[in-house]
Amino acid sequence: MSDIPRKSAAAVKAERFDDVFDMVIVGAGAAGLACALFAAWQDNKVLLLEKAAELGGTAKKAAFWYWVPNNRPMRELGIKDNRDDCIRYMARLSRPETYSPDLPRYGMTQWEFDMCAAIYDNASPAAELLAEKGALEYRHCPEVTDYWAELPEDKAPKGRVLLPKGACDSMSDGGAVAVRSMSEAARRAGVEIRTNCRVQRLIVDDSGAVTGVEADVADQGTVTFKARKAVIFGSGGFTHNKTMRKNFLSAPVFGGCAARSNEGDFVPIGTAVGAELRNMNYAWMCPIVLEKALNDDPSLVGTFSPSGDSMIYVNQHGKRVTNEKLAYNESAQAFFSWDPATSKYPNLVLAAIWDSRSQRHSASTEYGRFIVPEGNNDAHVIKADTLAELAQKIRERVAQLSPQIGNLTFGDDFEANLPATVERFNGFAKNGRDLEFQRGERPVELLFNGPTAPEPSAPNPTMYPLADSGPYYAALLTGGNLDTKGGPVTNPNGQVLDHMGNAIAGLYGVGNCVASASARAYWAGGATLGPILAYAYLAARSAQKEPPR
Numbered sequence: 001m002s003d004i005p006r007k008s009a010a011a012v013k014a015e016r017f018d019d020v021f022d023m024v025i026v027g028a029g030a031a032g033l034a035c036a037l038f039a040a041w042q043d044n045k046v047l048l049l050e051k052a053a054e055l056g057g058t059a060k061k062a063a064f065w066y067w068v069p070n071n072r073p074m075r076e077l078g079i080k081d082n083r084d085d086c087i088r089y090m091a092r093l094s095r096p097e098t099y100s101p102d103l104p105r106y107g108m109t110q111w112e113f114d115m116c117a118a119i120y121d122n123a124s125p126a127a128e129l130l131a132e133k134g135a136l137e138y139r140h141c142p143e144v145t146d147y148w149a150e151l152p153e154d155k156a157p158k159g160r161v162l163l164p165k166g167a168c169d170s171m172s173d174g175g176a177v178a179v180r181s182m183s184e185a186a187r188r189a190g191v192e193i194r195t196n197c198r199v200q201r202l203i204v205d206d207s208g209a210v211t212g213v214e215a216d217v218a219d220q221g222t223v224t225f226k227a228r229k230a231v232i233f234g235s236g237g238f239t240h241n242k243t244m245r246k247n248f249l250s251a252p253v254f255g256g257c258a259a260r261s262n263e264g265d266f267v268p269i270g271t272a273v274g275a276e277l278r279n280m281n282y283a284w285m286c287p288i289v290l291e292k293a294l295n296d297d298p299s300l301v302g303t304f305s306p307s308g309d310s311m312i313y314v315n316q317h318g319k320r321v322t323n324e325k326l327a328y329n330e331s332a333q334a335f336f337s338w339d340p341a342t343s344k345y346p347n348l349v350l351a352a353i354w355d356s357r358s359q360r361h362s363a364s365t366e367y368g369r370f371i372v373p374e375g376n377n378d379a380h381v382i383k384a385d386t387l388a389e390l391a392q393k394i395r396e397r398v399a400q401l402s403p404q405i406g407n408l409t410f411g412d413d414f415e416a417n418l419p420a421t422v423e424r425f426n427g428f429a430k431n432g433r434d435l436e437f438q439r440g441e442r443p444v445e446l447l448f449n450g451p452t453a454p455e456p457s458a459p460n461p462t463m464y465p466l467a468d469s470g471p472y473y474a475a476l477l478t479g480g481n482l483d484t485k486g487g488p489v490t491n492p493n494g495q496v497l498d499h500m501g502n503a504i505a506g507l508y509g510v511g512n513c514v515a516s517a518s519a520r521a522y523w524a525g526g527a528t529l530g531p532i533l534a535y536a537y538l539a540a541r542s543a544q545k546e547p548p549r
Contacts, residue, residue: 003196003218004051004196004198004216004218006198006200006263006265007200007201007216008200008201009200009201009265009268009269009271009272010201010272011201011202011203011204011210011272011273012201012202012203012204012214013203013204013205013206014203014211014212014214014224014226016224017203017212017224017225017226018223018224018225019047019223019224019225019226020045020225020226020228021044021045021046021047021192021225021226021227021228022039022044022045022046022227022228022229022548023035023036023039023044023045023046023047023227023228023229023230023231023232023540023543024046024047024049024212024213024225024227024230024231024232025039025046025047025048025049025231025232025234026049026199026213026231026232026233026234026235026266027049027050027051027057027233027234027235027236027511027513028048028049028050028055028056028057028183028193028195028234029055029056029057029058029059029060029179029234029236029259029511030057030058030059030064030178030179030182030234030511030529030532030533031234031510031511031512031513031532031535031536032048032050032057032232032234032235032510032511033048033055033059033179033182033183033186034126034130034182034234034510034532034533034536034537035232035234035508035510035536035539035540036048036186036189036191037130037133037135037182037185037186037189037191038126038129038536038537038539038540038541039232039540039543039544040186040189040190040191041129041133041189042540042541042544044229044544045190045192046189046190046191046192047191047192047194047225047227048186048191048192048193048194049194049197049199049213049215049225050193050194050195050196050197050261051196051197051198051199051235051261051265052195052196052259052260052261053195053196054195055179055183055193055195056175056176056179056183056259057236057258057259057261057262058236058257058258058259058262058482058483058512059175059178059179059529060175060176060179060259061175061257061259061301062174062175062529063163063167063171063172063174063175063304063367063525064163064164064167064171064174064175064177064178064526064529065141065144065161065162065163065171065174065525065526065529066123066127066138066161066162066163066526066529066530066532066533067123067160067161067523067524067525067526067527067529067530067531068123068124068127068160068161068162068526068530068533069081069086069119069120069123069124069156069160069530070083070086070120070124070156071123071124071127071140071159071160071162072124072127072128073140073142073159073162074140074156074159074160077142077159079142079156079158079159080155080156081155081156081159081160082155082156083117083120083121085153085154085155085156086120086155086156087106087113087116087117087120088101088106088153089146089148089151089153089154089155089523090116090119090518090521090523091105091106091107091108091112091113091116092106092148092151092153093148093151093518093520093521093522093523094108094112094116094517094518094519094520094521095107095108095112095519101153108517111489111491111517112517112519114491114492115492115517116517117492118492118534118535118538119530119531119534119535121534122534122535122537122538123530123531123533123534125537126533126534126536126537127162127530127533129537130182130533133185134181134185135181135182135185135186136164136178136181136182136185137164137165137166137181138162138163138164138165139162139163139164139165139167140159140161140162140163141159141161141162141163142158142159143158143159144158144159144160144161144447144525145157145158145443145444145447145524146158146160146444146523146524147327147329147330147444147522147523147524147525147527148444148523149442149443149444150442150443157443160524160526160530161524161525161526162526162530164177164178164181165177166181172366172367194217196217196218196219197215197216197217197218197223198215198216198217198265199213199214199215199235199265199269200213200214200215200216200222200269201213201214201269201272202214202231202269202272202273202507203224203226204273205549207505208273208274208504208505209504209505209506209549210227210230210231210273210504210505210506210507211226211227211506211549212224212225212226212227212231213225213227213231227506227549228548228549229506229543229544229546229547229548229549230506230507230508230543230546231506231507231508232494232508232509232510232539232540232543233266233269233270233507233508233509233510233513233514234509234510234511234513234532234536235261235262235265235266235511235513236258236259236261236262236483236511236512236513237258237262237264237283237481237483237484237485237486237487237512237513238262238263238264238267238484238487239255239256239257239258239262239283239481239482239483239484240255240256240258240260240261240262240263241262241263241264244263244264244267244484245481245484248280248281248484248486249280249281249283249481249484250281251283251285251335251336251479252336252345252348252406253283253479253480253481254288254290254293254294254405254478254480255288255292255293255294255296255300255480255481256283256288256293256300256302256480256481256482256483257286257288257300257301257302257368257480257481257482257483258481258482258483258484258512260298262483262484262512264484264487264513265513266487266488266509266513266514267487267488267513270487270488270496270507270509271488273504273507274498274499274504275488275489275496275497275498275504275507276488276489276497276498276499276501277486277487277488277489277515278486278487278488278489278515279485279486279487279515279516279517279519280484280486280487280515281486282484282485282486282516282518282519282520283481283482283483283484283485283486284329284481284482284483284484284485284512284522284528285328285329285332285333285479285480285481285482285522286302286303286304286328286329286331286332286368286479286480286481286482287302287303287306287328287331287332287335287477287478287479287480288300288302288303288368288477288478288479288480289303289368289370289380289475289476289477290349290380290401290405290476290477290478291379291380291401291476292380293478293480294401294404294405299377300368300480301367301368302328302367302368302480302482303328303331303367303368303369303370303477304328304367304368304448305366305367305369305448305449305450306324306325306331306352306369306370306448306450307358307362307363307364307369307371307449307450307451307452308352308354308358308362308371308450308452309357309358309362309429309449309452309453309458309461309462309463309464310354310355310357310358310429310463310464310465310466310467311324311352311353311354311355311358311362311371311466312324312352312353312354312421312422312425312466313334313350313351313352313353313477314350314351314353314414314418314421315346315347315350315351316346316347316349316398316408316409316410316411316414317410317411317413317414317417318391318410318413318414318415318416318417318418318420318421319417319421320421320425320436320437321334321337321347321350322334322347322350322437323434323437323438323439323445324352324437324439325439325440325445325448325449325462326444326445327444327445327448327522328448328482328522329522330522332479332480333479334347334350334479335347335348335349335350335477335478335479336348336479344406344408345406345408348405348406348408348478348479349398349401349405349408349476349477349478350476350477350478351394351410351474351475351476351477352370352474352475352476352477353390353418353422353466353472353473353474354371354466354472354473354474355466355467355470355471355472355473356467356470356471356472356473357453357464357467358371358452358464358473359371359471359473360453361451361452361453362450362451362452364450364451367450369450370475370477371473371475380475380476381473381474381475382394382397382473382474382475382476383471383472383473384470384471384472385470385471385472386469386470386472387418387419387422387470387472388415388419389470390470390472390473390474391414391415391418392415393474394410394414394474394476395409395410395414395415397476398410398476401476405478422466424436425463425465425466426465426466428463429458429460429463429464429465430458430459430465431459432458432459432460432463433459433460434460434463439460439462439463440460440461440462440463445462446461446462447525449461449462452464482528483512483528484512485512485515485516485518486515486516487509487512487513487514487515488509488513488514488515489514489515490508490509490510490514490515490535491503492535492538493508493538493539493541493542494508494509494510494514494535494536494538494539494542494543495507495508495539495542496508496509496514505546506546506549508539508542508543509539510532510535510536510539511532511535511536512528516531518531
């Protein structure tokens with residue numbers, strides 16, 4: 001979070017400016033860096049402002065897969081990715097309650113359809129321009145599947161994912177590589193970059209058009225910057241604003257993995273000039289380690305890949321309630337089921353339980369895995385020699401945390417039920433079929449299975465019987481945000497819209513600070529970053545056409 005306090009977001013007029021630019025970009029994550037590059041390459045004088053002390057935002061923590069439908073390598077390999085089929089796939093997942101393959105927009109609103117079409121039409125040109133200019137060279141991931149590859153709507157289930165060239169084989173450093181290459185390219189292009197600079201409000205002229213920003217700069221005070229053409233926000237969602245999380249999200253979230261500076265600044269700043277809000281109840285979600293979230297641990301990373309084949313999740317009654325290998329956005333939903341009879345979230349905290357096999361072969365510090373190697377920070381891990389002792393220790397740990405989690409406790413039946421749950425799972429693992437939750441039966445579950453012991457193997461690579469003897473391990477998990485995906489609504493060109501659907505002159509938004517047409521869906525790996533690059537490309541091109549003010 002920024003050391004610079006937030007002030008009133010009410011827009012102001014300025015009699016003078018401390019500096020003048022063609023475009024002012026707010027936020028230096030993937031959205032802001034991409035906007036700055038696309039703007040500078042059109043010969044604009046560009047200022048990039050970052051609230052934090054360093055560049056990168058949430059993107060720097062990511063693997064930085066980016067989902068690019070009909071990308072160039074796909075075309076060169078002869079993989080057909082038809083426009084209508086791709087949009088139909090997006091519609092099926094984003095709006096399942098209204099989806100119909102026979103409707104003109106497949107059940108989406110005009111806005112949702114236009115936003116999805118813009119991704120298909122512009123993600124590849126954006127990716128190619130970034131690569132051509134040396135800002136974000138990539139390698140193709142032809143075998144990476146979409147998250148719902150088995151759906152009949154997904155006619156191109158593999159090959160839409162690109163990855164920064166130079167990222168390691170595990171891809172865990174993709175974000176760092178991308179941010180470094182994009183920021184270096186921005187400096188080469190002449191973008192002026194300032195960190196520790198918190199934008200507080202917009203500056204408008206007599207007509208209401210946005211003409212600049214007022215910001216507080218560390219050790220400098222308040223500074224005004226004029227934007228002759230446009231101000232573009234790419235400042236991230238509101239993951240680290242507890243008040244906004246409680247007011248807007250439809251799930252009880254204790255924390256998330258976004259950059260600490262993601263406090264939803266654009267919501268009050270945008271609404272102060274009449275911006276319409278949309279999709280404020282949605283977020284990109286994943287399981288997270290409960291205690292790291294409660295401790296506000298800045299190292300918190302989402303559990304993208306729940307490693308361990310001899311591993312299960314159990315609830316407060318010692319029973320499995322979900323398929324542990326679901327893709328992270330869907331896996332998070334298990335924590336938020338509501339029991340109307342007891343008026344509780346009974347699965348708000350689940351215990352992941354694993355044995356020494358998974359500890360030996362699945363431990364890693366990558367992708368937020370809760371099974372970590374010996375010698376690393378494992379304060380969240382509970383250890384015991386027997387299942388009975390582990391169950392007792394889990395209950396004790398939950399009891400300690402209970403005041404922070406709505407007085408949730410693990411029941412008296414937890415210790416009695418856990419052995420039967422393990423025995424039942426072990427039977428499924430031996431036979432290769434999970435008769436309760438169908439673990440391992442979808443392509444994405446194999447994609448995110450994580451490392452396991454090559455031998456001995458079981459019929460289903462995602463499952464192996466838990467050992468008959470200890471040691472055993474556990475960690476407490478809950479559902480959290482990667483980042484939120486609601487905010488001021490924009491058109492496909494990134495122009496922020498008011499309550500009547502009209503563009504607010506001179507104001508643009510890209511990324512998680514604005515409303516996403518994906519709604520509840522997470523189409524594939526990189527379905528955050530690929531669209532961000534497409535919209536950044538469009539926003540910079542549209543802003544270029546703004547009449548200088």
